[in-house]
Amino acid sequence: MHTRTIEPKRPSRPPRRPAGKRKRAVQANITAYGFLCAALFCFAMFAWWPIIRQVVLSFQETNLVDEPTWVGLDNFRTVVADPAFGQAWTNTVVFTLLALVCGYVIPFAVAIVLNELRHARGYLRFVVYLPVMLPPIVSVLLFRWFYDPGPGLFNQVLDVVGLPALSWLDSSDTALISLVIVSTWMNMGSGVLIYLAALQNIPGDLYEAAELDGAGIFKRIWNVTVPQTRLILLLMLMLQIVATMQVFIEPYMLTGGGPENATVTVAYLMYQYAFVYGGNYGAGSALGLMLMIVLLAVAAVQLRLTRDEKR
Known part of the structure; x- marks a missing residue:
């Protein structure tokens, strides 16, 4: 008896x-x-x-004109040995934390208020977003007049209410928070519009159910608004940290890093190395590489949190 072998069909x-x-x-x-x-x-x-190019420059000594010299880690040693190095990082971290309190929480609160309004909503959106449309240098010069110790607007307001005048930019106790106020005012509008768009996508049934359960306004915000916008909140948190840790215009235009290095930031110290301290582009690039590594770590943590939230 002959057995017949059946060959497997080849995939077509x-x-x-x-x-x-x-x-x-x-x-x-x-x-x-x-x-x-x-x-x-x-x-x-x-x-x-x-x-x-920045990574390469951080290991070289060059003035961008003559032939560069490879110096290895000398630029990093120079930067770390600078007395202003620790102060710059401390100021940057403190500025970032203060900016998170002001520039992260306040726009979210303003967006919630605007979302509840029924009249003049478009006009108020325009008013909130107007500072973003102004050139940053214009906003900074405007606040320079506000902070003027003589005829400045803020001290005049303090005088009207019977409070003593403050040396806003000339005191190490108030200089950094003064820069935070400027930064918050300049950049708040973008965050408000993003939060407002996220709030308008929340189903109204969730608020109605929470209200029927007896939840007050703060409980509704905590149990409905925050969970429904947590992905946007995480994204804005990362963007806020990345932006504030690169702060430069405010200390450059308002304080020059003073008083007593109270407002020297990492980005401002990079500028000083590259354009003030005899064109030490290698040291400035080394400091910039350190800042980039820190920001990449922050972005990696944020992406991990966002991925966990999506699951």
Whole structure:
């Protein structure tokens, strides 16, 4: 008796697309490929290449004119040995924490208030977002007049209510918080609009159910609003930390790092190394590389938290 072996069927290959169809498909998407190449070129020239260049400069001694000299970790040793190094990091961390209290909580509270309003909502949105549309230098110069110890607006208000005048920018006790106020006022509008968009996507049934259960306004915010917007809150937290740790315009224009290095930040110290201390671009790049590593760590933690929230 002969046994008949049945050979397994080979998987059928998908029919090949004719060369003409492939060519037409490429031609149909040629515009998309062009835009993609242009975007990649812009990223490479204005984002990736400067990062690579900074990493290389941090290990070199150069004035960007003469031939650079490879010095290894000497730039990092120079930066760490600087007495202003620790003060700059301390000021940056304190500024970031204060900015989180003011620039993270206040925009969320303002967005909640705007979301509850029924009249003049568009006008109030415009008023809140107006500082963002102003050039940063204009906002800083405006607050320089506000903080003026003589005819400044803030001291005039204090005088009206019977309080003593303050040396807003000339005292180490108030200089840093004064910069936080400026930064919060300049950047609050963007956060308010983002929070407001997130709040408007929350179903109203959740608030009605919470209200029927006897929840007050603060319980509704804590048990409904915050959980429903937690992903946006985490994203804005990362953006807030990254932005505030790179603060430069405020100390540069208002205090010059003073008084007594009370407002020297990491970004401002980078500027001093590169453009004030004889063009030490290597040390400035080394400090910038340290800051970039810290910000990458913050971004990694935020991405991990966001991923856990999505599960």
